[in-house]
Amino acid sequence: MSGHDHHHHHDHDHDHDNHFTPIEARVKALESLLVEKGYVDPAALDAIVETYETRVGPRNGARVVAKAWSDPAYAERLKQDGTAAVAELGYGGRGGEHIVACFNTPEEHNLIVCTLCSCYPWPVLGLPPVWYKSPPYRAKAVIDPRGTLADFGVTLPAGQRIRVWDSTAETRFIVIPMRPEGTEGWSEDELAEIVTRDSMIGVGLPSAVSARK
Amino acid sequence: MNSAHDLGGHMGFGPVVPEENEPIFHADWEKKVLAINVAAGAMGAWTIDGIRHARESLPPAQYLSSSYYQIWLAALDKVLVGHGFLSEEELKSGIPGSARREPKRVLKGEEVPAVLRRGFPYERKATAPARFKLGDAVRTIVMHPQHHTRLPRYARGKQGVIERITGCHVFPDTGAHGAPETAQWLYTVVFTGPELWGRDADPASSVSIEAWESYLEPA
Numbered sequence: 125m126s127g128h129d130h131h132h133h134h135d136h137d138h139d140h141d142n143h144f145t146p147i148e149a150r151v152k153a154l155e156s157l158l159v160e161k162g163y164v165d166p167a168a169l170d171a172i173v174e175t176y177e178t179r180v181g182p183r184n185g186a187r188v189v190a191k192a193w194s195d196p197a198y199a200e201r202l203k204q205d206g207t208a209a210v211a212e213l214g215y216g217g218r219g220g221e222h223i224v225a226c227f228n229t230p231e232e233h234n235l236i237v238c239t240l241c242s243c244y245p246w247p248v249l250g251l252p253p254v255w256y257k258s259p260p261y262r263a264k265a266v267i268d269p270r271g272t273l274a275d276f277g278v279t280l281p282a283g284q285r286i287r288v289w290d291s292t293a294e295t296r297f298i299v300i301p302m303r304p305e306g307t308e309g310w311s312e313d314e315l316a317e318i319v320t321r322d323s324m325i326g327v328g329l330p331s332a333v334s335a336r337k
Numbered sequence: 338m339n340s341a342h343d344l345g346g347h348m349g350f351g352p353v354v355p356e357e358n359e360p361i362f363h364a365d366w367e368k369k370v371l372a373i374n375v376a377a378g379a380m381g382a383w384t385i386d387g388i389r390h391a392r393e394s395l396p397p398a399q400y401l402s403s404s405y406y407q408i409w410l411a412a413l414d415k416v417l418v419g420h421g422f423l424s425e426e427e428l429k430s431g432i433p434g435s436a437r438r439e440p441k442r443v444l445k446g447e448e449v450p451a452v453l454r455r456g457f458p459y460e461r462k463a464t465a466p467a468r469f470k471l472g473d474a475v476r477t478i479v480m481h482p483q484h485h486t487r488l489p490r491y492a493r494g495k496q497g498v499i500e501r502i503t504g505c506h507v508f509p510d511t512g513a514h515g516a517p518e519t520a521q522w523l524y525t526v527v528f529t530g531p532e533l534w535g536r537d538a539d540p541a542s543s544v545s546i547e548a549w550e551s552y553l554e555p556a
Contacts, residue, residue: 147366148364148365150410151373151410152369153428153431154410154413154414154417155369156431157428157431157433158373158376158377158417158423160433161422161423161437163380163422163443164376164443164444165444166446167446168372168376168379168444168445168446168449169372169376170446171449172371172372172449172453173368173369173371173372175449175450176371177361177368180453181361216456217454217455217456218453218454218456218457219456220456221456221457222458222459222460222503224501224525239344239489239491240344240345240487241342241389241393242405247456251361251371253355253356253359254359254363255356258350258353258405259344259350259401260351260352261353262345263344263346263347263348264353266345266491266533266544267345267348267491267533267534268539269539270539275352276353276355283541284541285541285542286539286541286542286543287542287543287544288542288544289525289545290489290492290545290546290547292487292489292546292547293459293503293523293547294385294459295523295525295547322355327355
C-alpha cells in the first residue's frame with residue numbers, strides 16, 4: 125500500500141461508458157453483429173438472462189429434496205424417473221432434459237462432476253458455480269473424492285462408501301441428501317430452507333443446526 | 338480428442354477453492370455470453386456436441402488459462418465463423434459485412450420461457466434391442482480419436498458393470514462434426530476406484546460414466 129492510495133480512488137476512467145475492457149468490447153461487438161444481422165433477438169437475450177437470474181436456481185432443487193423427504197411416494201417416483209418427478213413441481217428443460225436423482229444412504233454418499241466440460245442440472249440447480257467448471261474440481265473429484273470433500277470441510281463417516289457420477293452424457297444428476305436429525309415435524313418449506321446447493325452436488329451436507337437460528 | 342478439457346485424474350491444480358456467496362455472474366459480459374450461447378445455438382446450425390468440440394479444441398494453454406465464459410466466447414466465435422454466419426473480419430472490426438447464412442430459426446424473446454422449459458431432449462426411438470443388460474460386466478474400449486468423444490481417457494480400457502440403462506440417446510462422437518444424427522443405447526457404467534486408479538485408490542470409492550453402446554465390449 126502506498127501513501128498515495130487516497131489519490132487513486134478518483135481514477136475511474138475505466139468505468140466510463142465508452143471505455144470497455146477488451147473482453148467487454150469483444151462481447152458487445154459480437155452481440156451487435158448478431159443482432160444487426162438478425163440472428164438473435166435482443167429480447168431473447170434479456171429473457172434468457174432473466175430466467176437464470178430469477179427463476180431457475182438451487183431453490184428449485186431444494187423443493188424437490190424437501191418433497192422427497194416429506195413424501196415417501198414422491199421419493200419413490202423420484203428414484204424411478206427423476207425427469208418426471210421434477211416435472212411434477214414444474215421444473216425441467218434445457219440442461220436437464222434427463223434427470224437422475226442420486227439418493228445418499230448411510231452406506232453410500234454421492235458426488236456429481238463433469239470432468240469433460242461443465243454439465244450440471246440447470247433446471248433444478250441453476251447455473252454452476254465457477255469452481256464446478258474449473259480444473260481443480262474436474263480433475264480431483266474422480267481420483268480423490270474424499271480429498272475433494274475435505275476441500276469443502278466435509279468428512280464422511282468411516283465406512284460410508286463414496287460414489288462419483290461423471291456427467292459424460294445429457295443425463296444430469298442431482299444428489300438427494302439424507303434428511304438431517306432434528307428435523308422431525310418440519311414442513312416442506314422449513315426443510316427446503318436447509319437444503320443447500322452444495323448438498324445437492326454432494327460437496328455439502330444439510331444440517332438442522334445451520335437452519336433458522 | 339485428447340486435450341486439456343479431459344481433466345479427470347490430472348494433478349497439480351491445487352485444492353478446490355469455493356467462493357463464498359458467489360454471485361450468479363461475475364460481470365455483465367458473462368450474462369451476454371450465456372445468453373448468446375443459448376440464442377445462437379437455437380439457430381440450429383450446430384449441435385451441443387459441435388460447440389463442445391469447438392471449446393475442447395482450443396489450444397490447451399488457452400483452455401486452461403481461460404475462465405469458462407471466456408472458453409464459451411472463443412468457441413462461439415469459432416462456430417459462428419465456421420458455419421458462415423460471421424467472418425473473421427467482422428469479428429475483428431465489429432462492423433457488419435457480407436457474411437450471411439440463413440438461420441433455421443431465430444429464437445424470439447416471447448418464446449424463451451417455453452423453449453427453455455421444453456429443452457432439447459436427446460432420447461430417440463430405439464431401432465435395435467440393447468446389447469447389454471443390468472449387471473453385465475463390460476470393458477470400455479481403448480481409443481484415441483482425433484474427433485470429439487465423451488469417453489474420458491481415465492475410463493478407457495476399464496472393466497465395469499452396467500448399472501442403469503438410460504435409453505437410446507443421440508450419439509455425440511459423429512454428430513459433433515456435422516454427420517446426420519444417429520442414436521445408440523446409453524448406459525451408466527460403474528467402476529471401482531482401484532480399477533480406474535490402481536492399488537493406492539480408495540477401495541470404498543466408485544465412479545460411473547455414461548457410456549454409449551459403441552464405447553463398450555462384453556468383459
